[in-house]
Amino acid sequence: MTAQFIRVDPQQPDPALIQQAAVALRSGLLVAFPTETVYGLGANALDEAAVARIFQVKGRPADDPLIVHLASVDWLPRAVSQVPGSALQLAEVFWPGPLTMILPRQPHIPGLVTAGGPTVAVRVPSHPVALALIRAAEVMVAAPSANPFGRTSPTLANHVLADLGERIDVILDGGPAGIGVESTVLDLTQPAPVILRPGGVTREDLSKALGMPVALRGDTPLPGPLASPGLLPRHYAPRAELVFLQGSPDLDLMRALAQQALEQGRKVGLLVVEEDWPVFEGLAVQKISLGSQDDLWQAAHRLYAALRALDEQGVELILARDLGEQGPGLALRDRLRRAARKVI
């Protein structure tokens, strides 16, 4: 059966409609809902059967833990056994919002949620629909992004409907997800905080809030090309073969690669910024603009929908360029590297 599709006002969702979705959550059903980052697929975090179904419908391996969504910072003790001062300090600045913190877990959090580990990921989303839903359900909500494992995250309710509509119970449509890439995952269980996944809160803003530089997991002086393709866990991936040109962009190389593929009769798509367009003049390629180089938030907002659009156009090869590591550039690079079949 197809999921019940409930459309609500993104800013002021009708409490009666939210209540319907909340009742579904409380009774162990799976509810997709908008957050300010991407759409999540939610289950009552304390209901093991419901959480198990999340893994099943996504095809997600059990060793990949879930984020527990809370209605407010006051809920932290429900999930977390020890709340360090740094967590409260960061919550003050970034919650509600796209920051996920890794902290020691309470023993009653199901092992499925934490993949058996001693820590739990927690965040308070800022999307009014997400907050209203969690508040009305009065339960913590375990929610990964609402996509089949390894594929592009949904930024519209219709993406969820297309990907998982036959396998889940309710889809709350609250319009487009604003930021467009997932939350920043920050590990606070180490002596110094480490970013495990760059995302909606920038490294610069975290460093400023904590008054110290914040490391990125796997930080190397300059992340060079991969020794061989396929070393990175593939994720966020479109169907087409994506080739990511990392580092300061060599647009001439990109043009040459596009031309070569066209000559082989392949359908080619480009993920570029408007400033790049003149370079590709005269090539019969599908160009999708991520906006201007000067607005990387716009690029983040468009990224996943752009990958989906290129798939829908039947593109076989996508060439994507790096946009640096300032602000959301770091998250864009991370997602494109993981979406790529090849990084050059």
Ligand code: TXA
């Ligand atoms: O923006 C987001 O974070 C979205 C929305 C729905 O909130 N959710 C999301 O969830 O992106 P998911 O499951 O697609 O990604 C969660 C990430 C994974 O990389 C997972 O490995 C990591 O968080 N994670 C979860 N629990 C963890 C833990 N205890 N320790 C380390 N990493 C953890």
Ligand code: MG
């Ligand atoms: Mg995901």
